[in-house]
Amino acid sequence: MAVKDFKVRKGLFVGDSATIGTNLTVGGNSVVTGNMTVSGTANITGGLTGAYGGFDSDFSLKNTADLTEHNTKLYYTTARVDSAITVKVDSAFLDPLTPTYIRTTRSQTLTNKTIVDPIIDSTPMFGQQFGGVSFNMDTNLGDSTQALLSFISKDSLDGSGLVLGVKNQQNHIIGTRGNSASNKLVIGLDGTNSQINIIRNVGKNPVSLSPPSAADDLITISNTGRISTNDATEAATQTSGSIVTVGGIGAGKNIRGEDIIAASNVKALAGELQGTLSAASLGTRSTTDLPEGTNLYYLDTRVDSYINASIFTTDVTEGSNLYYTTARADSAAKRAISVSDGGGDGSMTYNNSTGVISYVGPSPAEVRSHFSQGTGVTLSGAGQISIGQPVGTTDSVQFNAMSVNNDVVVYGNLTVSGTQTSNAQADLSVTNSLIKVADSNSADTVDIGIVGRYSKDGGTTIRRAGFFRDADNGEWYAFSNLVQDGIDSGTPTDQTINVGGTDWELATWNFGKLRGTYLGFDSDFAAFSSNYVVYTSGFTAVNAGRYALNTSGGGFTVTLPANPQTGDYVRLIDVANFSTNSVTVNRNGSTIEGFAENFVLDLGQSIIEFIYINSNWQIYTSIGQRGPKGDKGDSADASNFSTRAQTIAFSVALG
Numbered sequence: 001m002a003v004k005d006f007k008v009r010k011g012l013f014v015g016d017s018a019t020i021g022t023n024l025t026v027g028g029n030s031v032v033t034g035n036m037t038v039s040g041t042a043n044i045t046g047g048l049t050g051a052y053g054g055f056d057s058d059f060s061l062k063n064t065a066d067l068t069e070h071n072t073k074l075y076y077t078t079a080r081v082d083s084a085i086t087v088k089v090d091s092a093f094l095d096p097l098t099p100t101y102i103r104t105t106r107s108q109t110l111t112n113k114t115i116v117d118p119i120i121d122s123t124p125m126f127g128q129q130f131g132g133v134s135f136n137m138d139t140n141l142g143d144s145t146q147a148l149l150s151f152i153s154k155d156s157l158d159g160s161g162l163v164l165g166v167k168n169q170q171n172h173i174i175g176t177r178g179n180s181a182s183n184k185l186v187i188g189l190d191g192t193n194s195q196i197n198i199i200r201n202v203g204k205n206p207v208s209l210s211p212p213s214a215a216d217d218l219i220t221i222s223n224t225g226r227i228s229t230n231d232a233t234e235a236a237t238q239t240s241g242s243i244v245t246v247g248g249i250g251a252g253k254n255i256r257g258e259d260i261i262a263a264s265n266v267k268a269l270a271g272e273l274q275g276t277l278s279a280a281s282l283g284t285r286s287t288t289d290l291p292e293g294t295n296l297y298y299l300d301t302r303v304d305s306y307i308n309a310s311i312f313t314t315d316v317t318e319g320s321n322l323y324y325t326t327a328r329a330d331s332a333a334k335r336a337i338s339v340s341d342g343g344g345d346g347s348m349t350y351n352n353s354t355g356v357i358s359y360v361g362p363s364p365a366e367v368r369s370h371f372s373q374g375t376g377v378t379l380s381g382a383g384q385i386s387i388g389q390p391v392g393t394t395d396s397v398q399f400n401a402m403s404v405n406n407d408v409v410v411y412g413n414l415t416v417s418g419t420q421t422s423n424a425q426a427d428l429s430v431t432n433s434l435i436k437v438a439d440s441n442s443a444d445t446v447d448i449g450i451v452g453r454y455s456k457d458g459g460t461t462i463r464r465a466g467f468f469r470d471a472d473n474g475e476w477y478a479f480s481n482l483v484q485d486g487i488d489s490g491t492p493t494d495q496t497i498n499v500g501g502t503d504w505e506l507a508t509w510n511f512g513k514l515r516g517t518y519l520g521f522d523s524d525f526a527a528f529s530s531n532y533v534v535y536t537s538g539f540t541a542v543n544a545g546r547y548a549l550n551t552s553g554g555g556f557t558v559t560l561p562a563n564p565q566t567g568d569y570v571r572l573i574d575v576a577n578f579s580t581n582s583v584t585v586n587r588n589g590s591t592i593e594g595f596a597e598n599f600v601l602d603l604g605q606s607i608i609e610f611i612y613i614n615s616n617w618q619i620y621t622s623i624g625q626r627g628p629k630g631d632k633g634d635s636a637d638a639s640n641f642s643t644r645a646q647t648i649a650f651s652v653a654l655g
Contacts, residue, residue, distance in 0.1 A: 156180075161188075170194070189223075196221040444471050446495040451487065462488065465507060468497055480507040532573060540588075543568040551581035559586040564612040572601070572608045579604035592617045 069075055153160040161175025170190040178184050187196065198219040199211045211217060220228045235241030287297055296302070313323060322328065339350035345362030368383045378386045391397050419440075438448045449468025455461060464487060465480035483502035486494035498504070532548040538556040541547065543564070549572055560570060572583070582602035585592070592599050594616055601608060609620045 161186075165190075193223050195223050444474075447471050447497045449476075449497075451497075463503070467507075470499070471496065478507040478509050479504060481505045534575065541570045543570070546571045546573075548573050548575045549578075549583055550576045551578060551583060552576040553581075555581040555583060557584045557586050560588045560590065560610060560617060562588050564590060564617070566612060566614075568612040570610045572610075574601070574604060574606050577604040578602050578606065585610070587617065590615075590617055593619055 064075060074080065151160045151162055156179065159175055159177040161173045163171050163173050165171035172190055172194070173186070173188040175186050175188065176183060177186055189196070196219075197217055199209075199216050200218060201211050201216045202208055215230060217228075218230050222228070229242040231242040233240055233242060235244075334352050334355045337350065337352065337355070339348050339357055341348050345366040347360045349358045350356070351358075364383070368379075368381075371379055371383070371385075373379045376388050380386070389395070389397060437450075438446060441448075447468045447470055449466055451464050451466040451468070454463055454465065456463065461483060462485070463480075464482040464484060467476060467478040469476050477497075477499070479497070479499075481503045482497070484494060484498050532546045534548040534550055535558075536550045536553055536556075538558065539547075540559040541561055543561055547558070547570070549558070551574075558572065561568060572585075578601045582600050585599040585601060587596070587598055590612070592610070599619075607622050610617045611620060612618075
């Protein structure tokens with residue numbers, strides 16, 4: 001089919017979708033009621049109405065240079081702003097804004113402003129001795145003969161203050177508060193550890209707020225309110241002393257306080273000294289310090305003499321208070337005693353003629369009346385107490401449950417039909433030949449084995465060792481050094497061993513013979529018999545270790561195992577040349593060929609084997625695989641030893 005243009009004179013209606021391969025030209029208006037997606041470029045010479053989904057993203061690609069400037073809403077430029085400010089801002093414009101700046105020809109109210117070296121009345125403020133500065137609403141304070149710095153509040157209800165502070169530390173205030181009827185001068189201190197000092201010798205140019213010595217502190221008010229004066233002059237008169245009060249101290253000119261402490265006497269010069277003297281103040285005084293007046297001192301001799309000479313019972317007429325006689329006292333005492341029987345068991349009576357108190361104890365019936373039956377306990381009328389079963393030493397006793405706080409001793413057999421739980425077992429003796437654990441386990445979710453407890457630091461850290469079958473893989477492990485607190489203190493206690501726990505390690509098992517199939521035998525035997533590990537830097541060897549040492553990069557130290565056992569061995573082989581860079585063998589606390597010295601390997605092409613026998617590392621070696629003079633070479637002739645002991649030991653090893 002030939003390619004032709006498609007034109008619509010009036011209208012085109014597309015119900016679903018239309019795909020145009022190249023260009024679409026619309027002579028009039030195009031109305032899209034749904035969404036229109038244009039994969040290429042759409043050129044619109046007229047207007048576009050409706051919602052355009054891509055407007056935001058497209059608009060972000062434009063700037064003000066792409067917009068036509070309005071005739072009144074012009075672009076912002078620095079030149080335009082500077083020109084506008086020059087025209088707009090003049091003295092008339094700034095005059096209403098005077099509270100925000102300072103002029104030298106007018107008084108200003110400063111709000112949150114900082115004065116930086118101002119000039120007041122054509123005179124610099126700082127460094128001058130005369131003049132006045134007023135930060136207030138009143139300009140009439142002071143005259144030409146006074147230098148005043150005044151702070152007066154703007155309102156009668158407001159306070160005023162002078163703040164003195166140290167930057168970023170503390171602020172102290174001298175201020176006023178109140179009204180004309182009642183006002184106060186306040187000295188306020190910032191913090192609880194502040195005090196007031198009145199001092200002398202502050203000096204000038206510069207001023208020092210720290211006096212030369214403590215003697216310059218005239219008056220000190222501590223942070224606890226204690227007032228101290230430096231004047232130690234004693235008050236010889238009423239007008240001398242460190243503190244002199246004209247009108248007295250306290251309400252009514254009375255001195256109020258806990259104590260008055262004087263170095264000498266306390267005297268009342270113009271009146272009486274009143275109050276209560278303490279026992280301590282009278283401790284040094286006695287009646288001998290008082291003159292005897294008409295009231296004579298009390299003396300035992302004076303009283304005894306007067307009584308003996310003047311007073312007898314025969315001289316006294318008997319009144320309502322009768323003379324004492326034995327018969328009278330005995331009769332009166334018997335009649336004064338009475339007994340009241342308050343009830344209850346038994347009885348009590350009293351005979352006032354004889355003075356005898358009689359008591360009859362409770363009867364058996366009265367005693368039995370206080371007992372009652374309880375759970376599992378019966379009480380007969382004769383007072384016999386019985387329980388539901390015989391409990392003699394030869395009887396068989398059965399209880400539903402029992403809790404015993406102390407020891408239980410079983411002399412016969414102990415049979416437990418249910419579950420037995422033992423939180424602490426000192427000794428365990430089992431007659432049966434098999435010990436069954438996890439007998440109630442019906443799944444394969446818990447580890448099965450035996451775990452023991454020990455510590456290396458006196459009980460601070462509890463460690464575990466034992467052997468168990470891992471439920472995850474069905475393999476058996478012998479382990480030690482495990483730290484797992486949940487085995488003891490867990491709620492519930494751990495039923496699995498954490499093989500990745502703190503300090504977990506596999507333990508060493510010693511066997512006389514091992515039978516069965518060992519899956520890792522081939523790989524372990526290969527490593528044990530022939531595999532060497534190449535080392536180029538220092539390390540600590542382990543028993544049965546085989547190490548190939550490469551010293552081409554420099555010599556280093558090989559440390560023998562600590563605490564070796566008889567039969568332990570370490571094999572070292574030179575894969576570079578010990579004669580160029582030697583290897584030092586650290587004995588690690590043991591002797592080598594009987595000498596307490598480290599061993600230096602500087603003999604090239606050698607194989608050295610250290611075997612621990614008879615509490616001593618012994619050396620066995622073969623030297624040289626090739627050399628200038630044959631299979632063995634002459635390396636031994638060129639070897640050097642750091643000590644004579646090493647030379648002897650190596651010679652012994654060579655035979």
